């Protein structure tokens with residue numbers, strides 16, 4: 001078993017570059033061309049505690065460069081000039097305090113490497129995670145609810161709380177978190193001694209073993225946490241709640257902080273601007289105009305449905321007497337309630353099968369077919385099924401369904417044939 005990896009990110013969350021010695025490099029068994037590398041120390045934060053791992057690169061030193069580094073501490077010129085052959089770190093995992101870097105090149109054990117993390121990605125994660133601590137700290141102190149789930153992906157931060165929060169309460173918490181951001185409070189991460197720890201009242205999701213790292217947001221939160229955080233709350237920039245829902249008897253809240261929040265709000269703003277342009281109004285007028293348009297659409301639909309019913313009834317009037325089965329064709333967007341009423345009317349006037357098909361030959365038709373005493377409307381579905389792709393059924397008096405691949409002509413033929 002390897003020794004514990006020294007977590008350089010614990011000492012300074014803002015460091016971006018480091019050198020380390022390769023402790024081991026092994027092929028990943030079921031992944032062709034992938035190796036897992038253990039370094040004696042690293043700045044790469046692994047996937048841990050619901051947070052995705054750091055991104056970045058590793059540049060291996062040649063034997064000569066490694067020897068020279070060990071002797072004089074010199075970084076090869078190619079590396080400092082950014083010309084070394086960089087290997088992208090695909091994933092970072094931790095097990096029993098040993099950190100594994102997944103890379104696509106084999107690295108020599110005992111050689112030296114240079115590493116650089118993607119600080120844009122790291123800093124964003126620090127902003128999100130620190131924002132989450134303040135939010136959860138306020139939820140805990142104000143409402144007594146625990147954070148029972150946490151996920152920090154590259155696109156969203158999701159927290160699950162053990163109790164229900166109303167929209168007003170969430171909005172208040174959001175305001176308080178942003179107040180904490182304006183106050184630019186200190187955030188401190190430290191490993192207290194067991195005696196010190198026993199005197200600290202801190203939040204924790206699970207029973208912790210080994211050294212407990214405490215992250216304290218001055219005046220807002222104390223929580224056990226292994227992740228890098230910003231030094232002062234002002235660096236979080238902004239916290240925005242983007243969604244929330246009832247979840248397993250509690251509340252699931254999604255937030256964004258910093259640049260991610262700005263990008264989200266800019267996206268929403270552009271969308272509003274675009275809609276406002278489309279509707280020739282100002283952004284704050286959009287809800288009123290959309291509501292009015294919805295009412296107009298509903299009213300137009302009613303008129304269209306009434307006109308459609310009139311038209312179908314006129315066609316029904318024109319159907320020849322003396323023909324046993326009849327079928328009519330209507331527009332794709334016909335109101336099924338109208339179709340049902342006209343089918344019922346036809347059934348009351350005629351002895352055979354009466355069907356109305358609405359749709360078109362290209363996309364297929366939906367249908368409602370009715371019949372009077374002694375007939376079973378499912379019989380005509382059975383007949384249609386012989387030649388076409390038909391779905392549907394129902395009681396003998398009335399069936400409904402859909403048919404594909406049939407022309408009006410072909411459907412009429414089946415109606416003429418069935419007795």
Ligand SMILES: [Zn+2]
Pocket residue numbers: 129133223224225226227
């Ligand atoms: Zn945390």
